[in-house]
Amino acid sequence: MAEIELKQIAHSYLKTPVRDEDWALKELDQVWIDGGAYALLGPSGCGKTTLLNVMSGLVIPTRGRVSFDGEDVTERKTEARNIAQVFQFPVIYDTMSVFDNLAFPLRNRKADENTVRERVHEVAEMLELEGELKTRARRLTADAKQKISLGRGLVRSDVAAILFDEPLTVIDPQAKWLLRRKLKEIHERFKLTLIYVTHDQAEALTFADQVVVMNEGQVLQVGTPQELFESPAHRFIGYFIGSPGMxxxxxxxxxxxxxxxxxxxxxxxxxxxxxxxxxxxxxxxxxxxxxxxxxxxxxxxxxxxxxxxxxxxxxxxxxxxxxxxxxxxxxxxxxxxxxxxxxxxxxxxxxxxxxxxxxxx
Amino acid sequence: MDKWEDNRAWWLVVPVFLIVAISAIIPLMTVVNYSVQDIFGPGQRVFVGTEWFKEVLTDRRLHEALGNQFLFSGLVLLIEIPLGVAIALAMPKQGWRASLCLVLLALPLLIPWNVIGTIWIIFTRPDIGLMGVAINGLGLEFDHTAAPLDAWVTVMLMEVWHWTPLVVLLAYAGLRAIPEAYFQAARIDGASAWATFRYIQLPKMRGVLTIAVLLRFMDSFLIYAEPFVLTGGGPGNATTFLSIHLVKMAVGQFDLGPAAAFSLIYFLIVLLFSWLFYQALQNVGTGDKR
Known part of the structure; x- marks a missing residue:
């Protein structure tokens, strides 16, 4: 676990950004406090995923520094960053059993089999996947698959943060609600830093202690759900949050x-x-x-x-x-x-x- | 609403039956017809039952051709599938380099098959061919018209050169279709390049590789034009594959009865193996038990 600090981060997917629109992320500073539950809210294409990928190291920012607990990790590769990420569509290893899926991140890091077994069972118990450990992962439902993606983040005891990139998009409403509750439970139990990207305001407001609202590559406001509702810092937030808008x-x-x-x-x-x-x-x-x-x-x-x-x-x-x-x-x-x-x-x-x-x- | 039944819907299926009848069933039945009769000429025929089948199944020359055929198709699959996947993995993912690679790879697929045979005859000729002269220049005896091994090497080289690109194109398409999130997840999970290949790329290529294996098996098992032009089945019968043998029998010796019986057996072998490959590839690594 760690505090993640972004200093003057800006990113463009173009080689030579010229105009303002060339930047997927305009300069931003943001500190994610250790153990916080954050939601990153904004319309599609506002730079949420880019920001997430900057933190996980899948994208190296054009400018600025990323540090974990004061240690500069900007150039460090994803696999060396101790970060877990759950994607929009469940990513599972089709040919492996649920157990092997959950064990995969640990085995890749050469953990010994006893530790692997212990951690996998612990995580499976928490995610209510114990009964399915021997099943092939590809036979599960979408929400169970998404639990596996989450589980692969949780098995590593050293993760600094778990990043979620609209993880509930393909999950049906009933399971969505259960999974969201599970996430809250995990957050309370492990005090992990969770950063949750979504364009669904209800999801953001129920999940997070702090909501970060983005638009057009910029952070417009960081606040509690109540603050965003009562005092939107920007016209855009007034429109975007609440139904109907301000x-x-x-x-x-x-x-x-x-x-x-x-x-x-x-x-x-x-x-x-x-x-x-x-x-x-x-x-x-x-x-x-x-x-x-x-x-x-x-x-x-x-x-x-x-x-x-x-x-x-x-x-x-x-x-x-x-x-x-x-x-x-x-x-x-x-x-x-x-x-x-x-x-x-x-x-x-x-x-x-x-x-x-x-x-x- | 009252439920009522009649069979009028069957009329809708009739066109399909007609097409299949003309394209497959009637020609096939003609072959069946030939396979159970001895035909001397128009109006002169004798029903011989399973005699042709017995004759064909005990034919030593045919066993030899069948052996050649399995060796050939086996080698084709063992070489072309891994090689095709390896090339697809090494290819650029986008940009003009990717397009250039695709065009270059597709070229052998566009050449008529008998021309391919001709190209390789000239290319490997020990007196004037680039490859033949080069190998002989190294002090190695090389003549595909004289030495069976040389003939095999030449046929295999030609086949690999001609058809590996098809496997590459299929594998490449399969690889490109894998969502980026899988590779990102693999990086986050700390997977090595080998683990990424083994657990993401290979399983995700199952569909295209099934097609590649089936196509390459069927095509190589039925191969005729290229080796016929290149070696004519020789030296001796070293590169006589089933279809070359069949044509010799049917056209060369005009033994229509045995040739028909043999065609049916040939057809069943291809059908059986295609089914086996399909089943195996659908179930490998899934843990599904039937």
Whole structure:
């Protein structure tokens, strides 16, 4: 186990990167604390897998250093890095039994057979694979195969971290849930550093203590699931996390708040003082969960027109229009709604202000 | 809905039956017809039962040809399959070098078979051929028209040169189809190059290698044109393979009855061995017991 530090890592798959888009990873610094459970979240092609491969040594970064516990391993080969990786599709050795699959990393490292047997049985017990140790690996179901891939990482007692590259993509939902729980269990028992790449926010938010959100080769925010939900550091995260995404409303600063389409929303002093540069593009961000219909007398509520109501079982999404701007509300299913005109207000503690797409308060 | 049955769906299968009948069954039955009769000419025939089969099965010349044939096909598989896989492993994975290799390798496959025989006659001639002259220049006696061993070496060289590229192309396609994640996982598991080959590449090539073995077995077992042109089955009967023997019998001596009986036996041997190879390759290393 180890703390993994990435210093000014940047990577391009091209020989001579020129433009910004040539970089799969733009410069980033990141420390993965020993024993942490991290999720690396972002849309396809945002550089998640590249970042993972930089850590495991499958990709040598164009620039920057990788160190494990302060020791520089940038140039070190994958096999010498004590890192395990689980891929999107289960990688198993078809012709071997489950036992031999699990023993493979140890035998390659010339461990003696007693240790091998002991470790394999320990891991098999944890992954509930004991009954299948003698079966050929290729006869197992996808989720059992993925357990074997995971098991090959776990048998090595010296692994610094286990990296997961969207490991549950091909697993059916029921098994997915069980496997995810297993992962949490393993994390609690062994205090291993786990880094889990996914584009599924629900997966990321339930799995990790810390979520790292990436887009276009950059890390946008690192935080707990709650922080990402309540205070997205970037417009992109507001959209990407939560369903539906955050409402963003273009606005202008005024004395005690912001003006949106001619109506005023008052803001706390703490946010107001951060709005300084007038030339910036200001936006007010609020989650649909924190928008509620106002009773007629509420001050500071906005006059809107209801355009659509989508019933999604135990809650409903109400789309309101405010002079061409869309505001979505997420309401409990039994919430009574006015016919057409609806005044809405925002939970004042949950209003965020963005300048040029970045959170300022 | 009431379930009702009739046999009208069978009409849909009729075209297939017709095609198979014309392409395979009727010609084959003609051979069966010949194999049980002694035919002297139109309208002159005698039913002889299994006599031709008995004659053919006890024919010493045929045993010799069969021996040659198994030796030849065995050597072909033993040399071409490992060599083809080795070349495929050594080939560049992408870029213009890979394309160049593929084109160069495919060239022998494009040459008509009898031309191949001619090329090798000229190439190995002890008086003017590049290879023949070179070997004799080294002080070794080499003449494929006189020495049986030299004839065998020449036929094998020709065969390997001609058909190994097919194995290479199949193996190469099989190798390229392995997802990158397998190699990455192998690196993470600390697997050596040999272990990677043994546990990833070889098992993943099972499908293409099955095809390669079957094709090379059938083709080499049925080989005719190249050795016929190159050695004519000689010197003596040293390189007389089954099909050369068969043609001598059917066309040279016009023994249609024995030739037909022999054809059927020949066909069954190919069928049997292809089935055996297929079964063996499907099950090797899987631990499946039937």
């Amino acid at each position: 409402n963003f409303l273009p606005c202008e600063a005024s004395e005690d708040g912001v003006r949106i389409a001619g109506q005023t929303v008052s803001l706390p002093e703490s946010i107001l003082e951060k709005i300084v540069a007038k030339e910036q593009k200001l936006e007010l961000g609020v989650r649909p969960e924190f928008v509620r219909p106002a009773s007629g007398t509420d001050r500071g509520s906005l006059e809107t027109t209801i355009r659509a109501v989508d019933d999604l079982g135990n809650y409903k999404i109400v789309t309101c229009m405010l002079e061409g701007l869309e505001i979505k509300m997420k309401l409990p299913e039994d919430w009574a709604l006015p016919e057409v005109k609806c005044r809405v207000n925002f939970n004042p503690r949950m209003i965020r202000v963005y300048a040029d797409g970045r959170l300022i308060g």
